Amino acid sequence: MGITANNPDRKSWLEIAPESDFPIQNIPFGVFLTKENIVTVGTRLGDFAIDLGALQQLGYFEGIELTDDVFLQDTLNDFISDGKKTWRLVRNRIADIFDAENPALRDNKKHRDVVIFKMEDVEMQLPVFIGDYTDFYSSKEHATNVGKMFRDPENALLPNWLHIPVGYHGRSSTIVPSGIPVHRPMGQTMPADATTPVFGPSRLVDFELETAFITTDANIMGENIPVNEAEDHIFGMVLLNDWSARDIQKWEYVPLGPFLAKNFASSISPWIVTMDALEPFRCEQPKQEPAPLPYLQQEGNHAFDINLQVAIAPENTEETVVCNSNLKYMYWTMSQQLAHHTINGCRINSGDMMGSGTISGPTEDSFGSMLELTWGGKNPIPMKDGTERKFINDGDTVIIRGYCKNDTIRIGFGEVSTKLLPPITTK
Amino acid sequence: MGITANNPDRKSWLEIAPESDFPIQNIPFGVFLTKENIVTVGTRLGDFAIDLGALQQLGYFEGIELTDDVFLQDTLNDFISDGKKTWRLVRNRIADIFDAENPALRDNKKHRDVVIFKMEDVEMQLPVFIGDYTDFYSSKEHATNVGKMFRDPENALLPNWLHIPVGYHGRSSTIVPSGIPVHRPMGQTMPADATTPVFGPSRLVDFELETAFITTDANIMGENIPVNEAEDHIFGMVLLNDWSARDIQKWEYVPLGPFLAKNFASSISPWIVTMDALEPFRCEQPKQEPAPLPYLQQEGNHAFDINLQVAIAPENTEETVVCNSNLKYMYWTMSQQLAHHTINGCRINSGDMMGSGTISGPTEDSFGSMLELTWGGKNPIPMKDGTERKFINDGDTVIIRGYCKNDTIRIGFGEVSTKLLPPITTK
Numbered sequence: 001m002g003i004t005a006n007n008p009d010r011k012s013w014l015e016i017a018p019e020s021d022f023p024i025q026n027i028p029f030g031v032f033l034t035k036e037n038i039v040t041v042g043t044r045l046g047d048f049a050i051d052l053g054a055l056q057q058l059g060y061f062e063g064i065e066l067t068d069d070v071f072l073q074d075t076l077n078d079f080i081s082d083g084k085k086t087w088r089l090v091r092n093r094i095a096d097i098f099d100a101e102n103p104a105l106r107d108n109k110k111h112r113d114v115v116i117f118k119m120e121d122v123e124m125q126l127p128v129f130i131g132d133y134t135d136f137y138s139s140k141e142h143a144t145n146v147g148k149m150f151r152d153p154e155n156a157l158l159p160n161w162l163h164i165p166v167g168y169h170g171r172s173s174t175i176v177p178s179g180i181p182v183h184r185p186m187g188q189t190m191p192a193d194a195t196t197p198v199f200g201p202s203r204l205v206d207f208e209l210e211t212a213f214i215t216t217d218a219n220i221m222g223e224n225i226p227v228n229e230a231e232d233h234i235f236g237m238v239l240l241n242d243w244s245a246r247d248i249q250k251w252e253y254v255p256l257g258p259f260l261a262k263n264f265a266s267s268i269s270p271w272i273v274t275m276d277a278l279e280p281f282r283c284e285q286p287k288q289e290p291a292p293l294p295y296l297q298q299e300g301n302h303a304f305d306i307n308l309q310v311a312i313a314p315e316n317t318e319e320t321v322v323c324n325s326n327l328k329y330m331y332w333t334m335s336q337q338l339a340h341h342t343i344n345g346c347r348i349n350s351g352d353m354m355g356s357g358t359i360s361g362p363t364e365d366s367f368g369s370m371l372e373l374t375w376g377g378k379n380p381i382p383m384k385d386g387t388e389r390k391f392i393n394d395g396d397t398v399i400i401r402g403y404c405k406n407d408t409i410r411i412g413f414g415e416v417s418t419k420l421l422p423p424i425t426t427k
Numbered sequence: 428m429g430i431t432a433n434n435p436d437r438k439s440w441l442e443i444a445p446e447s448d449f450p451i452q453n454i455p456f457g458v459f460l461t462k463e464n465i466v467t468v469g470t471r472l473g474d475f476a477i478d479l480g481a482l483q484q485l486g487y488f489e490g491i492e493l494t495d496d497v498f499l500q501d502t503l504n505d506f507i508s509d510g511k512k513t514w515r516l517v518r519n520r521i522a523d524i525f526d527a528e529n530p531a532l533r534d535n536k537k538h539r540d541v542v543i544f545k546m547e548d549v550e551m552q553l554p555v556f557i558g559d560y561t562d563f564y565s566s567k568e569h570a571t572n573v574g575k576m577f578r579d580p581e582n583a584l585l586p587n588w589l590h591i592p593v594g595y596h597g598r599s600s601t602i603v604p605s606g607i608p609v610h611r612p613m614g615q616t617m618p619a620d621a622t623t624p625v626f627g628p629s630r631l632v633d634f635e636l637e638t639a640f641i642t643t644d645a646n647i648m649g650e651n652i653p654v655n656e657a658e659d660h661i662f663g664m665v666l667l668n669d670w671s672a673r674d675i676q677k678w679e680y681v682p683l684g685p686f687l688a689k690n691f692a693s694s695i696s697p698w699i700v701t702m703d704a705l706e707p708f709r710c711e712q713p714k715q716e717p718a719p720l721p722y723l724q725q726e727g728n729h730a731f732d733i734n735l736q737v738a739i740a741p742e743n744t745e746e747t748v749v750c751n752s753n754l755k756y757m758y759w760t761m762s763q764q765l766a767h768h769t770i771n772g773c774r775i776n777s778g779d780m781m782g783s784g785t786i787s788g789p790t791e792d793s794f795g796s797m798l799e800l801t802w803g804g805k806n807p808i809p810m811k812d813g814t815e816r817k818f819i820n821d822g823d824t825v826i827i828r829g830y831c832k833n834d835t836i837r838i839g840f841g842e843v844s845t846k847l848l849p850p851i852t853t854k
Contacts, residue, residue, distance in 0.1 A: 131558070132600050137683060151682070160678055163624050164615060168683035169596035169690070173559050173774045174648055183649035185771035188591060188720060197590045199720045202771075221601055221692065222610035222851040229854075248771070251587055255578075256564060256595035257684025260771040263596070265648065293615060293626045295853065344612035344629075344675070344687040345851060347600045424649040424772065426722065427656075 001088055003276045005095035008408035012098045013106040014116075016046030021403055021412025024098055027091050028271035028413075029076055029236070032122040039125065041071035041079065043094055044271055044414075049117040050094070058111055060097055060104070064089045075129045076272065077351040080216045080235045087235065088276055124270035126177050127238070128214055128351035133170040133266070134341060135210075135242060135355040138332035140286070142360035145372045150250065162290060165332035165340045167354075170242075171263035175353070181419040182265035184394060186426055187248040201423045202245035204377070204391045207398045208358040209310050209368030210240040211327055213334050214272055217350040219342055227298045227339035231275060233348070234334060239269040239308075239400045239416045240355050246371055246391070268353075269400070269416040277411055281305045281404040285333050292336070295343055302333040306413075308359060308402045310368070315395035317385040322373055325359050325366040327402075394422045428515060430703045432522035435835035439525045440533040441543075443473030448830055448839025451525055454518045455698035455840075456503055456663070459549040466552065468498035468506060470521055471698055471841075476544045477521070485538055487524055487531070491516045502556045503699065504778040507643045507662045514662060515703055551697035553604050554665070555641055555778035560597040560693070561768060562637075562669060562782040565759035567713070569787035572799045577677065589717060592759035592767045594781075597669075598690035602780070608846040609692035611821060613853055614675040628850045629672035631804070631818045634825045635785040636737050636795030637667040638754055640761050641699055644777040646769055654725045654766035658702060660775065661761060666696040666735075666827045666843045667782050673798055673818070695780075696827070696843040704838055708732045708831040712760050719763070722770055729760035733840075735786060735829045737795070742822035744812035749800055752786050752793040754829075821849045 005027055012024040022028065022044045032042050032049050040053040053072040055061065066086065070079050079086075097105050105111055137143055140157070143166075147156030160166065176182065184205055190197045218225050218233035225233055242262060249261030285303035306327040313319035337354060358368040367373045370391050374380055377390035392398060397419045403412030432454055439451040449455065449471045459469050459476050467480040480499035482488065491513065497506050506513075524532050532538050564570055567584070570593075574583030587593065603609065611632055617624045645652050645660035652660060669689060676688030712730035733754040740746035764781060785795040794800045797818045801807055804817035819825060824846045830839030 132598055158681055160617070160624075160681070164679055166679070166683055167686050169598055169686070171559055171596055171773060172599075173776050173779070176648070183772050186651070187771050190587070196717070197587075197720065199722060221603070222848075224613070224851075224853050226854045245771070252591055252593070253682070253684075254585055254587070255680070255684070256593055257680075257682070259594050259596070260767070260773065263773045264771040290623070293624065295626060341687070343853070344614050344672070344691040345610050346598060346687065346690045349600050352600070421649075424651075426651050426770070427653045 001085065003088060003279060005091045005276065006280060010095060011100040012045060013100045014045050014048055014098055020046045021414050022046055023409060023411060024095055025409045026273060026277050026411040027094050028273045030127045030271045031074060031076065031125040033125055034117060034122055039074045041073060041076055045098055047119045049119050049122045051115050051117065054115045061090065061093060064093060074125065075351065076127050077129050080214065081350040083216060084232050087274060091274060091276060124177055124179065126175065127270055127272050130172045130175055130351055130353045131349045133172045133175060133353045134167050135170045135357060136165055136167040136332065136337050137357040138165055138330045138337065139357055139360045140331040141329065141362055142358040142368060142372065145360060145367065149376050163292060165337045167337065167341065168257045170266065174263055175266045175268060177268060177270045178416040178418065181421045182243060182267065183421050184423045185245050185248065185260065185264040186423050187245060187260055188251060189247040190251040197251060202248050204246035205420060206244045206246050206370045206391055207310060208242040208244055209308055209323060209325060209400055210242050210355045210357060210359060211237050211306065211402065212240040212268060212353050212355040213237050215348050215352045215354065218348045221347045222345040224345060225338055225342040227296060227335050230335035230338040233338065234275050236272040236274040237278065238272055239402050239413045241267040241398060241400050241416050241418060242355055243267065267416050267418040269413050271414055273411065273413055278304050278404065280406060283328050286331055296336050296339060298335060302335050303328045303330065306402050306404050308400065311399045312383065312389060313397040313399060314383055314385050314387060314393065319399060320383045322381050323366060323368060325361045325368055327356065327359055329361045330356060330359060392420050394420055396420050428512065430515060430706060432518045432703065433707060437522060438527045439472060440527045441472050441475055441525055447473045448841050449473055450836060450838060451522055452836045453700065453704050453838040454521050455700045457554045457698045458501060458503065458552040460552055461544060461549055466501040468500060468503055472525055474546045476546050476549045478542050478544065481542045488517065488520060491520060501552065502778065503554050504556050507641065508777040510643060511659050514701060518701060518703060551604050551606065553602065554697055554699050557599045557602055557778055557780045558776045560599045560602060560780045561594050562597045562784060563592055563594040563759065563764050564784040565592055565757045565764065566784055566787045567758040568756065568789055569785040569795060569799065572787060572794065576803050590719060592764045594764065594768065595684045597693065601690055602693045602695060604695060604697045605843040605845065608848045609670060609694065610848050611850045612672050612675065612687065612691040613850050614672060614687055615678060616674040617678040624678060629675050631673035632847060633671045633673050633797045633818055634737060635669040635671055636735055636750060636752060636827055637669050637782045637784060637786060638664050638733065638829065639667040639695065639780050639782040640664050642775050642779045642781065645775045648774045649772035651772060652765055652769040654723060654762050657762035657765040660765065661702050663699040663701040664705065665699055666829050666840045668694040668825060668827050668843050668845060669782055670694065694843050694845040696840050698841055700838065700840055705731050705831065707833060710755050713758055723763050723766060725762060729762050730755045730757065733829050733831050735827065738826045739810065739816060740824040740826060741810055741812050741814060741820065746826060747810045749808050750793060750795060752788045752795055754783065754786055756788045757783060757786060819847050821847055823847050
């Protein structure tokens with residue numbers, strides 16, 4: 001079954017700006033709330049939100065085997081459980097419905113009125129219920145940079161790193177969509193010159209530029225997902241800002257890993273861009289030397305060429321771009337991450353989220369965190385308003401954007417934009 | 428409002444063996460499946476499972492503000508969300524219903540027939556949907572033992588350990604109730620004499636003797652739960668076997684903590700014993716020196732005197748007890764764990780589970796893992812069948828039991844009993 005939705009020549013009867021992240025070749029999935037307080041699964045075309053629940057009720061998905069009211073829900077989990085074949089059929093059908101040549105919806109004002117919303121009139125929700133959130137650590141440049149700063153500059157990369165897509169478990173309860181502000185965390189830190197720890201607001205709040213993929217339920221407990229089947233169990237991707245408090249992290253993370261330094265908030269972009277939509281942007285991953293163990297070896301191209309950008313907007317002033325990176329730099333691929341995650345029989349559910357780890361590229365302006373960009377605060381970054389930043393200030397908004405582009409199409413993720421607020425007073 | 432359910436003099440009209448873990452002073456909560464495939468919230472008295480959904484429908488909870496059909500569900504999450512006052516009212520009422528002097532249900536055979544099941548006729552389920560699972564590391568003896576073996580014997584306890592109830596995130600999707608067998612995990616390890624890692628079944632599968640507490644939804648993102656309020660947000664406790672693969676753990680855990688070494692399975696006992704039921708067994712926690720930061724300081728007694736035992740039953744032979752420990756040895760209390768977990772504003776939901784960490788006591792026979800009991804495999808433990816164990820063999824069943832006892836009552840947790848099966852062949 002072809003991915004007809006990816007046809008680069010297709011135009012929509014909806015007006016879509018040429019530089020939009022959401023042309024008819026994208027067709028992401030999300031969940032939105034209307035002004036009438038109705039929650040529905042939707043897609044986005046240009047600046048329009050499309051109610052897929054209404055489309056289903058009006059019969060536009062006839063012929064596709066779908067659970068009743070699978071889109072009249074407040075999460076995508078059940079739709080994702082329907083599997084890759086169904087995702088593709090639905091996405092192809094949506095492209096047909098909005099194809100410039102198709103009059104069915106185009107010429108039916110009554111239907112259009114209940115199906116199409118302006119983006120400004122809806123409020124985006126978390127697209128999935130995330131049962132488990134795993135974060136990987138798959139950028140060689142990031143792992144090397146952090147190793148140099150936190151551990152031994154001579155042996156920055158730990159012995160296991162080239163053999164294992166290192167990962168750890170994160171907190172699901174504090175994952176929020178773009179637009180929801182987060183509070184600077186309070187916590188315990190050990191100042192450089194102190195002998196006992198102190199309590200107070202974190203002084204080193206940082207972003208982490210990441211992407212994340214969303215899985216379907218793929219195995220039972222005890223079973224693994226082979227690396228060459230792994231991509232079939234990935235529904236799509238979002239942008240992820242994995243907020244980090246570096247001073248809390250430094251004091252707490254040995255020996256069991258980051259905990260309160262990370263679990264106060266993780267922010268994601270609300271539209272899940274499908275792996276089908278990203279297919280034209282598949283590219284070669286970095287060469288892996290030494291060769292990984294056979295369960296991690298794969299043929300073909302499994303990296304994706306996704307341009308990523310981070311900007312900081314101080315309160316009431318214009319933003320400054322602080323980082324330009326790309327997902328293609330990652331050493332470990334998403335299929336290797338998922339194969340590794342399940343090689344011990346770990347069960348994966350629909351809606352689970354797996355973060356890439358901070359995406360740092362080879363150049364200094366492609367580092368995916370303030371920790372690396374300012375090299376631990378040593379080299380502050382000038383803002384357009386004349387101030388400078390070592391880390392993130394209260395009132396700053398951090399914006400991550402991502403898009404793919406080739407000669408014929410551009411598809412994007414939109415953004416994850418999050419304002420950092422001061423701490424809530426401790427009770 | 429008193430905890431009248433704890434009255435030690437009360438007897439039930441149901442026949443309950445004197446040494447049962449489930450006298451009328453216990454009244455735990457769980458979820459079970461009947462032979463008619465009906466799932467319901469229940470409690471247990473002796474060897475009887477009580478259908479609380481049926482009791483509610485028959486009007487036995489009249490006068491208590493309860494959500495409609497809050498017990499006719501497949502998890503306890505909604506009931507837990509109702510809060511401590513409701514938990515106490517319901518538990519007190521159940522004690523009344525089964526009080527020897529109360530004829531209402533006792534003398535109504537029609538009602539008894541739909542409310543009371545034999546334990547052998549029901550199948551226990553997970554009692555809650557666990558959104559997030561956190562595991563702490565709060566036994567000083569365990570942290571010291573592991574530090575001696577894995578790191579530096581001279582500085583076994585890391586600098587942060589006496590200041591922070593160290594914790595990390597675990598995997599929710601692989602938490603299973605007692606009785607569900609688990610498979611030995613496959614994985615990557617670095618043998619002592621090797622220069623490249625190898626792939627195969629873990630050779631060092633271990634149990635970890637833990638308890639865990641179940642929370643209610645207690646805060647919004649950004650807010651903390653003060654240490655002196657923390658216990659109000661804990662519904663109750665279960666026994667936890669946090670399965671661990673020591674060889675996988677050793678190779679993967681630096682720098683981000685345990686991942687595949689732990690997330691293949693965690694087993695819990697199916698009945699949640701409430702904090703109200705455990706109230707008579709409150710006791711003094713170990714003295715904390717140095718004093719923790721103020722947000723972790725608390726007045727009064729916050730430890731609980733819970734006897735714990737681990738036994739190994741090789742296939743087809745009788746069990747051997749390998750460990751006797753007690754929760755009261757833990758350095759950090761549950762209220763300190765919950766206060767620390769939320770000091771950064773981390774949101775806690777109804778049904779979240781927080782493990783104590785391995786509970787090792789001061790004597791060698793009270794260590795809570797084979798790693799410590801055999802000191803890394805150096806001192807194998809003889810089994811009653813003539814074999815010996817360094818770690819857990821395929822076919823072995825690991826059984827954790829727990830109970831509290833004073834001069835007048837004994838209440839227990841039942842057990843978490845789990846058979847270790849060989850790995851499923853890797854695809």
